[in-house]
Amino acid sequence: MKQKFNHQDIELLEIKQVFNGFFTMNEYRFKHRLFNGGWSEEVKREVFERGNAVVVLPYDPKTDQVVLIEQVRIPTIHSQTTPWLLELVAGMIELGEASIAVAHRELLEESGLEALQMNFISSYFASPGGTSEKFDFFWAEVDATLAKGIHGLDEEHEDIQVHVVSRENAFSLVKEGIINNASTVIGLQWLELNYLSLS
Structure with a gap:
């Protein structure tokens, strides 16, 4: 399928920073071409400039096990019974870094x-x-028998517990809604579709 529009079909009028703290928020003013022809009126959108990140699925094809991590995620505190989430490994890509090195x-x-x-x-x-954040998704072949303990960087206030679970159990946690963060759901769904080709 060939898409109709590209960058030339956006008229970027202004980007203005409206917040700069742990994250950045920019206000974009722009016009864009319409599917029915012509141009839109001016549109204003605030964009959460999160930066780009990697997501890593640690999987051991020999034991058919997934390594998950668990850590607190304060933005979820009002939305579910616990703000501690089961996740895949992830991290931010700093300027000039190659995503595979970050992974x-x-x-x-x-x-x-x-x-x-x-x-x-x-x-x-x-x-x-709402956000410019893009993930580069990797699967890492690992030896799951070596996975244990608590990890993370003190200077980043990380307190990360490692869990080793079977692939079937990990996917069951997705189906039951216990694993409900997008990157982990996407990664485990990909694994369920592709694990036979990884062994």
């Missing part, structure tokens, strides 16, 4: 594991209606 680093920092192989799968946007 290796975050895997070691958050799980204590080194990848036997690191494989790029795809890139996707987290929530493109």
Whole structure:
């Protein structure tokens, strides 16, 4: 399928920073071409400038096990029974860093594991209606028998518990809604579709 529009079909009028703290918020003023022809009126949108990140699925094809991490996520405190989430490894890409290098680093920092192989799968946007954040998704072949303990960087206030679960159990947690954060759901659904080709 060929898409009709590209960057030339946006008239970017202004980008203005409206907040700069732990994250940044910018206000965009723009016009864009319409599917029915012509141009839109001026549109104003605030964009959460989160930066880009990696997500790493640590999977051991020999034991058919997934390594998950658990940590507190304060934005979820009003939305569910616990703000501690089961997740895949993830981390922010700093300016000038290669995403595969970040994937290796975050895997070691958050799980204590080194990848036997690191494989790029795809890139996707987290929530493109409100944030510019894009994830580079990798699956890492790991030795799950080495996964244990509590990890994370003190200077980043990380307190991360490692869990080793079977692939079937991990996917059951998705189906039951216990794992309900987008990156982990996407990663485990990808694994369920592709695990037979990884062994």
